[in-house]
Amino acid sequence: MLAAVTGLAYLLSTLLKLEGSLGYVLPLPVVLAAVRSGPLAGWRTCAASASLIVVLLGPLRAVAYCLYHGLLAASLGAMWRAGVPWAVAVPAGALVRVAGQLAYIALSSATLNENLFAVLLANVHALLDQMSAAVGASGAPSQPAVASMILALLAVNGCCYCFLLHVLYALVLGGMGYSDRMPAIPGVVRRFLMAGVPEPAQKAA
Numbered sequence: 762m763l764a765a766v767t768g769l770a771y772l773l774s775t776l777l778k779l780e781g782s783l784g785y786v787l788p789l790p791v792v793l794a795a796v797r798s799g800p801l802a803g804w805r806t807c808a809a810s811a812s813l814i815v816v817l818l819g820p821l822r823a824v825a826y827c828l829y830h831g832l833l834a835a836s837l838g839a840m841w842r843a844g845v846p847w848a849v850a851v852p853a854g855a856l857v858r859v860a861g862q863l864a865y866i867a868l869s870s871a872t873l874n875e876n877l878f879a880v881l882l883a884n885v886h887a888l889l890d891q892m893s894a895a896v897g898a899s900g901a902p903s904q905p906a907v908a909s910m911i912l913a914l915l916a917v918n919g920c921c922y923c924f925l926l927h928v929l930y931a932l933v934l935g936g937m938g939y940s941d942r943m944p945a946i947p948g949v950v951r952r953f954l955m956a957g958v959p960e961p962a963q964k965a966a
Contacts (some may be wrong), residue, residue, distance in 0.1 A: 763790035764809035771810070771826055772817050784922075785929055787826075788834030796934060796942050801840040807831040824868060827877025828861035837926065844944050847927055855919030856925070862915060882908055928954060 767790045773779040774787065791810065795803025811831060836857045840850045859897040870877045886907050902910070931946050932954070946954070 763794050763806050763922060766790050766909055767806070767810035768813035768817055771814055771822075771830075775822065785832070785926060788837070789832045789836035789925065789930070789933070792841070792865070792930060793934070795835060798844050800835070802844055803835040803842075807835045808960075821868075821872065825865060828865045828868075829858075830883060832861055833857050834924075837923070837930075841930075841943050845946050847924075847947055847950075848893060850944070851920055851923045851927060852925035858922060859912070859915045859933040860921040864918075885911065921966035932934050 764913050767787065770783060770787055771780075771792075774783040777832065780787075791806045794806040807827065811823045811827050814826050833854055836848065837854050840853065845853075866877050866881075882904055886902075886904055889902060928950065930938075931943055934940070934943055
């Protein structure tokens with residue numbers, strides 16, 4: 762059922778061009794399966810969702826789902842079920858997301874028979890060169906520096922995305938009764954997010 766929900770949501774997001782808006786919702790079924798039934802259930806849900814997307818949208822879209830959403834969702838679900846704290850899970854999830862993005866660019870390069878890494882690097886370098894010339898600077902940074910900057914921005918984006926997923930899913934899954942299977946929300950975050958929200962009642966021994 763969770764795989765069917767994932768396949769339907771990804772189909773609608775693809776057809777309606779809403780993948781950017783639904784990027785925080787697509788990992789939910791896989792994460793829910795992992796938190797509820799264990800990491801293996803999360804990976805099975807991810808595989809079943811990819812198989813369904815192959816039928817609905819083709820293999821390239823299925824691979825894109827796995828690289829952008831499926832692997833990250835299964836990894837986060839496994840870490841949350843294991844009680845991995847946010848300080849470790851957020852950068853680990855960001856690393857998985859960046860690896861998936863780079864793998865998707867490599868797959869697209871192979872599919873289009875063109876090195877998209879080189880195209881991206883050349884375009885950014887040319888843009889920085891034009892900007893430096895407009896402000897009277899000496900010139901654009903070297904290409905290795907530009908590549909390092911791009912990777913750093915991807916890492917920052919991945920950390921922000923994973924942190925927001927942690928916040929959103931801690932609230933959603935906590936409201937569904939799985940708070941005891943999730944790592945504790947850090948005190949700094951809890952003070953901002955849980956203000957005015959009553960703590961769940963402790964179960965009687």
